[in-house]
Amino acid sequence: MFARHDLVWLTSRGWQRVRATVPPGALDRLDAWRDAGWPAVVRRAEIDLAPGEVAIGFALPPGADGKVRVGCRAELADIGRRTRALPLVGALDAAPAPWRDALAALERQAAEAGLGLAVYGSLALQALTGQSYLMPTSDIDLLLRPLNRAQLMTGLDLLARHGALLPLDGEVVFPDGRAVAWKELRAAFDGAPGTRVLAKSLERVGLVKPDELLATLEEDAWLD
Structure with missing residues (x-):
């Protein structure tokens, strides 16, 4: 698939x-x-x-x-x-020097938490081709693929914390293939009940409640 x-x-x-x-x-x-x-x-x-x-x-x-x-x-x-999309570790050498140490720290901490981050967009293309894609206004587009709710919350916290130092953007990809901008998802968790988020999949785009996406994740680790 x-x-x-x-x-x-x-x-x-x-x-x-x-x-x-x-x-x-x-x-x-x-x-x-x-x-x-x-x-x-x-x-x-x-x-x-x-x-x-x-x-x-x-x-x-x-x-x-x-x-x-x-x-x-x-x-x-x-x-x-x-x-699948390029693992973040494979793009570290292509990152501009001002980003490199902070991005490596994010990748290391994610790996220690059992999370695999991938990268797409300009940084990924620069790493894959060796051509110049990044500009001063470029974001770092990351993919977080959590298996359970604990991984989701840990990943969101990591992205938010490192986002204070890096221009992080990107998506959380759920097991059924739907993806939501991680900033939008985090804001929805902090917002009013019933808030919907824009979920994208290979076939469609639509507004969904976060609980619908959470239901696709494993439950056990969340309860530990």
């Missing part, structure tokens, strides 16, 4: 099909992407997506025309390899 922010590498036939659907002005840069062996990123499915297809995208390195994003589709048979 695919999820938003997954990384996929296309087969030769996959690249041929992608090239046939993208604007001519992007072909040279997309060919360079292909030749470098870099992955595409899974994005939210489109309404008319056919069975056996997955929506993918390429965020090309910024140039004189700014950031160029190419959205397309691939058949499952044209995907040679897939991984």
Whole structure:
């Protein structure tokens, strides 16, 4: 099962099909992407997506025309390899020096708590490609995937604490694949009962009550 922010590498036939659907002005840069062996990123499915297809995208390195994003589709048979989003530990060396120590401390503390953080967006692309994506206004987009409620609350506390030093953003991904901005979720816990949050999945976006998402988590560790 695919999820938003997954990384996929296309087969030769996959690249041929992608090239046939993208604007001519992007072909040279997309060919360079292909030749470098870099992955595409899974994005939210489109309404008319056919069975056996997955929506993918390429965020090309910024140039004189700014950031160029190419959205397309691939058949499952044209995907040679897939991984989840890049683990944060794999992006630490690509982080700017002012972020590096604080980001490494966050990753270490999360690992000690049994939490695996992943990264997407500009920092992940910079780590994966070696190209310059980050700007002074860039955020650090993280994914927290808790298994139980204790992990969720520990992760939210870690993100909030380190967010005082780093421009942290990103999402909490629940076991059923729905994802909520971690800042929005934390605010909902502190807000009025009945507050809804915007949950995104591969197929849809909708407002839900946090309790509906909490019900997808394991209960045992929360009760310990």
